[in-house]
Amino acid sequence: MSEKVKFTIDGKECVAERGQNLVDAAADNGVYIPSLCHLRDVIPAGSCRICNIKNAGRIMTACTTPVEQGMEIENDISELNDMRKAIVEMLFVEGNHFCPACEKSGNCELQALAYRFQMMVPRYPYEFPIKTPDTQDSRLWIERNRCIKCKRCIRTIKTEDGKNIFAFQERGHKVEINIDHELAAGLSEEKIQEATDNCPVGSILKKGTGFSQPIGTRRFDKEAIGSDIEKVV
Amino acid sequence: MTKKITIEPVTRVEGHGKVTIHLDDNNNVVQSRLHIVEFRGFERFAQGRPYWEAPVLVQRLCGICPVSHHLAAAKAMDVIVGAGTGEGLTPAGEKMRRLMHYGQMFQSHALHFFHLVSPDLLFGIDADPAIRNVIGVAKEHKDLAVMGVMMRKYGQEIIRATAGKKIHGTGAIPGGINKNLSDEEKDFFLKGDDPMNIDKMIEWSEASLDFFKDYHSKHKDLIDNYATFPSNHLSLVRKDGALDLYHGVLRAVDAEGKKILHDVDYQDYLEYIGEEVRNWSYMKFPYMLEYGKQEGWYRVGPLARLNTAEFIPTPKAQKAFEEFKAYTNGKPNNMTMHYHWARLIETLHSAEIIKELLNDPDIQGDDLVTKGTKQNEGVGLIEAPRGTLFHHYKINERDEITMANLIVSTTNNNEPMNLAVNHIAKDWMNGQSEITEGMMNAVEVAIRAYDPCLSCATHALGQMPLEIALYDKNNNLIDKKRK
Ligand code: SF4
Ligand code: FES
Numbered sequence: 001m002s003e004k005v006k007f008t009i010d011g012k013e014c015v016a017e018r019g020q021n022l023v024d025a026a027a028d029n030g031v032y033i034p035s036l037c038h039l040r041d042v043i044p045a046g047s048c049r050i051c052n053i054k055n056a057g058r059i060m061t062a063c064t065t066p067v068e069q070g071m072e073i074e075n076d077i078s079e080l081n082d083m084r085k086a087i088v089e090m091l092f093v094e095g096n097h098f099c100p101a102c103e104k105s106g107n108c109e110l111q112a113l114a115y116r117f118q119m120m121v122p123r124y125p126y127e128f129p130i131k132t133p134d135t136q137d138s139r140l141w142i143e144r145n146r147c148i149k150c151k152r153c154i155r156t157i158k159t160e161d162g163k164n165i166f167a168f169q170e171r172g173h174k175v176e177i178n179i180d181h182e183l184a185a186g187l188s189e190e191k192i193q194e195a196t197d198n199c200p201v202g203s204i205l206k207k208g209t210g211f212s213q214p215i216g217t218r219r220f221d222k223e224a225i226g227s228d229i230e231k232v233v
Numbered sequence: 234m235t236k237k238i239t240i241e242p243v244t245r246v247e248g249h250g251k252v253t254i255h256l257d258d259n260n261n262v263v264q265s266r267l268h269i270v271e272f273r274g275f276e277r278f279a280q281g282r283p284y285w286e287a288p289v290l291v292q293r294l295c296g297i298c299p300v301s302h303h304l305a306a307a308k309a310m311d312v313i314v315g316a317g318t319g320e321g322l323t324p325a326g327e328k329m330r331r332l333m334h335y336g337q338m339f340q341s342h343a344l345h346f347f348h349l350v351s352p353d354l355l356f357g358i359d360a361d362p363a364i365r366n367v368i369g370v371a372k373e374h375k376d377l378a379v380m381g382v383m384m385r386k387y388g389q390e391i392i393r394a395t396a397g398k399k400i401h402g403t404g405a406i407p408g409g410i411n412k413n414l415s416d417e418e419k420d421f422f423l424k425g426d427d428p429m430n431i432d433k434m435i436e437w438s439e440a441s442l443d444f445f446k447d448y449h450s451k452h453k454d455l456i457d458n459y460a461t462f463p464s465n466h467l468s469l470v471r472k473d474g475a476l477d478l479y480h481g482v483l484r485a486v487d488a489e490g491k492k493i494l495h496d497v498d499y500q501d502y503l504e505y506i507g508e509e510v511r512n513w514s515y516m517k518f519p520y521m522l523e524y525g526k527q528e529g530w531y532r533v534g535p536l537a538r539l540n541t542a543e544f545i546p547t548p549k550a551q552k553a554f555e556e557f558k559a560y561t562n563g564k565p566n567n568m569t570m571h572y573h574w575a576r577l578i579e580t581l582h583s584a585e586i587i588k589e590l591l592n593d594p595d596i597q598g599d600d601l602v603t604k605g606t607k608q609n610e611g612v613g614l615i616e617a618p619r620g621t622l623f624h625h626y627k628i629n630e631r632d633e634i635t636m637a638n639l640i641v642s643t644t645n646n647n648e649p650m651n652l653a654v655n656h657i658a659k660d661w662m663n664g665q666s667e668i669t670e671g672m673m674n675a676v677e678v679a680i681r682a683y684d685p686c687l688s689c690a691t692h693a694l695g696q697m698p699l700e701i702a703l704y705d706k707n708n709n710l711i712d713k714k715r716k
Contacts, residue, residue, distance in 0.1 A: 100401065101282075101290035133281075135631040141283055207632055208314070210285045212602075214404065214412040215397025 007071035022062035032226035037150035038063035045151045085117035093124045096145035103210030104202030106218030112225035147177045147203040157195045250699045254658050265658040267651050279637040284628045300337035301617030305624040307405035308613030315605025316408040325598035326409030332590045333395035334479045339583040340388025341618035342576050347381025359671030380437050383428050394418045409602035431588045438581035460569040460653035460679045463488030466537035474543035478616040484541045490565050499614040518647050530648035533620025535575035540565040550582035572682040617642045619684045646683045653679040668714040
């Protein structure tokens, strides 16, 4: 049986199931903890560190932190928000993100976070890395220029017998997303769509469908990222 | 001694223009050239990008008429996705695109005439630049200024409703459009509070035309003789010879009105059009292959369109067209300043077309996109506000663009703009050894008749005005003015 626990975020009293990760638990209580690599109900990767919160004075990633009774979490404070903004800025300079011509614009979580944190221009120098998209697949365009290495695709898109379709290649700074073309050929149309939708940025694209969603109806056209959570009480 | 004058940069002309003028011993003009000094390279940026991205990516080369690039690229992509050209789209797809285009034509022509050209007409070419500008117009001719601003706004709202944004939208996608027109939008444009409704826009378009005609009757010498010279004229026309700014076949007539390019399919434009590179300009010089580099150049834009078209398929603009044609006894009109007349007739036509489209139930249809068998190459042509615009792409089996070729309106008008500058240089500079303010603006007035917008021609960023440099026989710089 699941056990309910009480905790606070920035003083607000919350209730959740013990052991639920803090990002999801907060959301259920109408509190937005900014996150990027995390996807609800998927085993967290803890890789982006946008969800940094303070628990008993220590900074830790909320998506990998299970809720405990009596926790006093700090979330919406300038120290953390500036850190989050800095991470967003680093992600921008580390890839080649040209929002004006990107079909994910308006649906992109990285862009939406940049707006939420009011990023005007990154404080770090652009790296302009040279990346080559993988365009070989008949249905998917892998736009490596924009990959933020969140591993959502690796974690969520598998064959029916559980084999990975996506994987990282190389290490450290050189890490690149790769796709197994043979296995990808067996994916259903729904899975192809899911891969595209799960990618927080415009790195996995369903070929030939870009821009079919009109401006004004895209996910973040009218509301900032997280405001759907903040509306629910 | 030959002397050379350089005029650079051009104000109220977007992009960086430089004019050099060479004089002989008696300070007579031997040669003048309009140099476009930036290079932007969108054709290269497009390579390796997915084909469906082109309409959104390539429009970024222009902030004044991005819709033209958006639609020209989308038309090329229609061919690539197997939706065919023009007629292949669904009624909603085609009509929404037309609405977007005529909305853009309307706003761009209004901007061109009211903001950029009217100061020259109202205050005179050599008037003090401190008053000869759009602020001066706003102060002394408030009614005209208000018309200009609101007509532009109306057109921009049309663009927003069709493309999603006023500038750099995403509405046109390969094979169609991503939205139809909602009831709300339709009502807004048809029945909005004055002046934001189409009937007011038609009324104002007629008023602007009357303003020009009145001005013309009082300033015949300026309007009829300013940089006037014969040329060929090229544009799209509808298959039946009607003026059509969105789609059609490619036609050219010579200065006497003889058809010299016979309503050809623009997919084959390379069989008819060549581009000459001259070492002193980044901007190429297009010409009709059949007639060669010397004879084959042409004008494009409003004047050219009214010379190639046989009629205008809306009643008020057709009446204005008949009057326009009668002025030259039915022959092609070769008067540079008549670009403005033609532009205002097109403005009226655009408003009439917008009204037709708004009342057309097809535009609210739900069937938005057509797809067919994928092709590896496509050409999209459109009549942009300033003239014929060519987009040509090739893709590979991975959907990557491997080749992009753009011939923009300004490039198509390169030779005529050079000739116009030449005329003005001779009229104003012969016998002079110093560049005057009037001379500077006289050159700009000629360029502005064609194009306030050099930026897209070599795909250069931002607004950069004009420099004129004057050189003597031995190529020594004797005067240089910049603004
Ligand atoms: S491709 Fe997309 S989902 Fe996969 S790791 Fe990169 S950003 Fe994340
Ligand atoms: S969302 Fe928690 S580390 Fe990325």
